[in-house]
Amino acid sequence: MDMLTVNNMWMMICIALVFFMHLGFAFLEIGLTRQKNTINILFKNIFIITVGLLLYYLIGFNLMYPNFSKDAIGVLGFSGIGLNPPLKNGILDITYNKGYTYWTDFLFQGMFAATAATIVSGAVAERMKLVPFIIFTILYVGFIYPIAGSWTWGGGFLKKLSTPFYDFAGSTLVHSVGGWAALIAVCLLGPRIGKFKKGKTQAIPGHNIPIATAGVLILWLGWFGFNGGSVLSANPTATSLTLVTTCLAAAAGGFVAFVTSSILYKGFDLTMYLNGILGGLVGITAGADQMSPTDAIIIGSIAGVLVVLAVNIIDRLKLDDPVGAIAVHLICGIWSTLAVGIFGNLAGWSQFISQVLGILFYALLCIISSFIIIITLKKIIGIRVSEKEEIEGLDKFEHGINAYPDFRLNEH
Known part of the structure; x- marks a missing residue:
C-alpha cells in the first residue's frame, strides 16, 4: 500500500474521531445543565455541525487557505466560493499537499471549524435565545474563525514572523477563538436566575452527570483524531508521540484538578475532575508534537490547577459559565500556547515572544468581533429569554417538546 493511501486513510479515521467529538460536546453540555433545557442544547449542537460544514464549504475553507502571495501582509485573503480542487490536465491532483487528497483536507479542517461555536454554546446555555445564537454562529464560524485560521495555518502574517507563531492543533486557533467569544457572550448575557444570591455563588447542579462523564470520555477519544490528525500524515513516530503526549496530559490534568479541588473545597468533585481532563487536553494541543512525555505531564498538571482556580475566579x-467552557478552552488554551515557548523542542525566548504576540492578536480579533456581533444582536432583537421562559425551560418555549416525556401521563 503506497504512503498516499496510508496517509489518506489515517486522516479519514481522524476525521471520524473529530466528528465523534461533537457527540461528546453535546453529552457534556446536557449533562452539566438542567433537564428543562436539554432539547435546546442538542438543537444548537446539531445546528452548529450542519451549518458549520456548509459555511466552510461556501466561504470558510477559502478564507482560511487563501493562497497568500509572497508579498501579501497575510491578514485577509479569499480564493473563491466553494471548493476549487487542484487539477493536473483536467484531473484531480491526488498528490495535493504531498500526503492526502484535497477532499480529505477540506473535511478534516471543516470538522475543526464547528468546534469554536460549540464552545460558546455551552457557556451561554439555559438563557440565550436561539435565533441570536444562530445568527452569531453563522457570522463567527462563517467569517471570524477562518480569518483567524488564515493568520497561522493559512500562511498569514503570524506564520511569517521571524520566529513563526506555533499552534499545532488549535489551542489558540480553535479553543481560545471559541473561549474569547464565550467570555464576551457571558458578560453581555448575564448570569442565570438564582446563580448568585446575596453576593454568594449558588450551585446549579447538572441533571445527568453520567451523561456528562460519557461526554468527556468521548471527547478524550476524539482528541486522538484532533491532535493525531494534525500531524497531517501517518508518520509512525510523530503520530505515536502525539497520542502519548495527548493521553498523558489528559490524565495529569484530571488527576491534579481532582487533588487541587479536594484540598481547596474538602470534597471529591467529579465535575472538576472531568473539566481537569479537558483542561489537560487543551493544554497539550498547541505543542503535542513537540513535547516529551514528561513535558506533557507537567503541562497537563498545570492545566488541571488552572481549571480549578479559573472556575473560582470566574464565579467571584x-x-x-454552566459547563466551565471559559476555564477549559480559554484559560488552558492560553496556557497551552505559552507552553510551546517554555517546554519541548521549540522552547526559547524568541518562540515565547511569538506565542505572546499570537495570543494578543487573536484576543483582539475575537474580543472585538464577538462584542460587535453580540451587542448588535442585543440592541436589535435581544439575546436573553424572558424570566418566565428561563424558569420554565427553553425546551418548552423554544421547541415545544420535553426531552424526557412522562409516558405515564398517556396511560388509561
Missing part, C-alpha cells in the same frame, strides 16, 4: 467575578 459573577460570571456564569
Whole structure:
C-alpha cells in the first residue's frame, strides 16, 4: 500500500474521531445543565455541525487557505466560493499537499471549524435565545474563525514572523477563538436566575452527570483524531508521540484538578475532575508534537490547577459559565500556547515572544468581533429569554417538546 493511501486513510479515521467529538460536546453540555433545557442544547449542537460544514464549504475553507502571495501582509485573503480542487490536465491532483487528497483536507479542517461555536454554546446555555445564537454562529464560524485560521495555518502574517507563531492543533486557533467569544457572550448575557444570591455563588447542579462523564470520555477519544490528525500524515513516530503526549496530559490534568479541588473545597468533585481532563487536553494541543512525555505531564498538571482556580475566579467575578467552557478552552488554551515557548523542542525566548504576540492578536480579533456581533444582536432583537421562559425551560418555549416525556401521563 503506497504512503498516499496510508496517509489518506489515517486522516479519514481522524476525521471520524473529530466528528465523534461533537457527540461528546453535546453529552457534556446536557449533562452539566438542567433537564428543562436539554432539547435546546442538542438543537444548537446539531445546528452548529450542519451549518458549520456548509459555511466552510461556501466561504470558510477559502478564507482560511487563501493562497497568500509572497508579498501579501497575510491578514485577509479569499480564493473563491466553494471548493476549487487542484487539477493536473483536467484531473484531480491526488498528490495535493504531498500526503492526502484535497477532499480529505477540506473535511478534516471543516470538522475543526464547528468546534469554536460549540464552545460558546455551552457557556451561554439555559438563557440565550436561539435565533441570536444562530445568527452569531453563522457570522463567527462563517467569517471570524477562518480569518483567524488564515493568520497561522493559512500562511498569514503570524506564520511569517521571524520566529513563526506555533499552534499545532488549535489551542489558540480553535479553543481560545471559541473561549474569547464565550467570555464576551457571558458578560453581555448575564448570569442565570438564582446563580448568585446575596453576593454568594449558588450551585446549579447538572441533571445527568453520567451523561456528562460519557461526554468527556468521548471527547478524550476524539482528541486522538484532533491532535493525531494534525500531524497531517501517518508518520509512525510523530503520530505515536502525539497520542502519548495527548493521553498523558489528559490524565495529569484530571488527576491534579481532582487533588487541587479536594484540598481547596474538602470534597471529591467529579465535575472538576472531568473539566481537569479537558483542561489537560487543551493544554497539550498547541505543542503535542513537540513535547516529551514528561513535558506533557507537567503541562497537563498545570492545566488541571488552572481549571480549578479559573472556575473560582470566574464565579467571584459573577460570571456564569454552566459547563466551565471559559476555564477549559480559554484559560488552558492560553496556557497551552505559552507552553510551546517554555517546554519541548521549540522552547526559547524568541518562540515565547511569538506565542505572546499570537495570543494578543487573536484576543483582539475575537474580543472585538464577538462584542460587535453580540451587542448588535442585543440592541436589535435581544439575546436573553424572558424570566418566565428561563424558569420554565427553553425546551418548552423554544421547541415545544420535553426531552424526557412522562409516558405515564398517556396511560388509561
